[in-house]
Amino acid sequence: MLRSILPQNIHLAPYMLLATLLILLALLPEPIQQWLLYDRAALAKGQYWRGLSGHLLHSNHWHLLMNLAGLLLVMLLHGHYFRSRQLLLQWPLFAGIISVLLYFCSPGMQIYVGLSAMLHAMLTLGALKDIQVKQSTGALLFAGLIAKVAWEQWQGPDAQLSQLINASVAIDAHLYGVISGVLLAVLLWLAKCLDKA
Template identity: 45%
Template sequence: MLSQTIKSYAPYFLLGFLIFFLHFSPLAWHELLQYSRPAIGQGEVWRVLTGHLLHSNAYHLLMNMVGLLLIMLIHGHLPGRLAFGWQLLILGLGTSAGLWWLAPDMLYYVGLSGVLHGILCYGAVIDIKQGFRTGYLILAGVLVKILSEQFSAPDLALAAQINADVAIDAHLFGASVGCLLGLVLLSRTPRQ
């Protein structure tokens, strides 16, 4: 039982460790890894994934690590319909694709929040499939949050704390990809 619990949560801790390591890495690494529309346009495509692993400052990092911890506690027990690494890859690519095609004014981006929204929504869809009503509550909460972000003025206080504009579109794209990923996987799951 304990080994299964450790196995379920290990990917979250590994991701957290990698993000902390990169946060304290040399500034040149940050410049090489952040999502940068001009650099991606010149062929530096790794940035569509690595930008999600960087943060603008320690407060931004702390917020995303608390989010990762909460999601781990909520969804870390889910059976492996899709390995966590594949979730990160698909959600990172999906969020970045949304930024690239639907938010062309966003030239630079760092942060895990779009991917976190995606993991939360993916897990909620899986919860619903397994008969847990909490999945509906999670999806409703994420929907209310995203709608309020999309239709209200930018949160200037939060932007000042993280020393960057809040990437509300990344939240929208990540949550959308997470829901779609959950629905695609569920449509392929045989009925019992």
């Protein structure tokens, strides 16, 4: 039924796989989740998987629901641009870049969970692809993302949202998500230029 209301060219499987994984991880007992979240001290001891798995955990069900809605939005806006294999390569790459930036540029961030930074990366990459194919909404979305992260950096985290998700909103992670989306867009553009040369 979902397939009948979505545009034909969206690669649905990876989005469904990611959404299912988010839900299953949310059902894990707390001690197991503690072993998977982004934890700066544990990363320093070599538990590098946390740099990927932390992006798949959430602080509570509201946090999970908001990120699932964000994933649906990304799929509807830009799901037609990338094949399944591309998505399954992009997502861990985004998580890795964001985690490296968190570790080295935000030493005060001790614990992190949530898909929102990766959603910022996906939206950024999609908006830049929109611009590349001359979709008028791409520039608007990209400008909106830049304005959002700039506002967050200036004003700080939203207190009401922090209360809803029972965690501090990781505004630096959102910024790093946009940066990683731009980095991947540049790399893809360079690879395309090299192919033409």
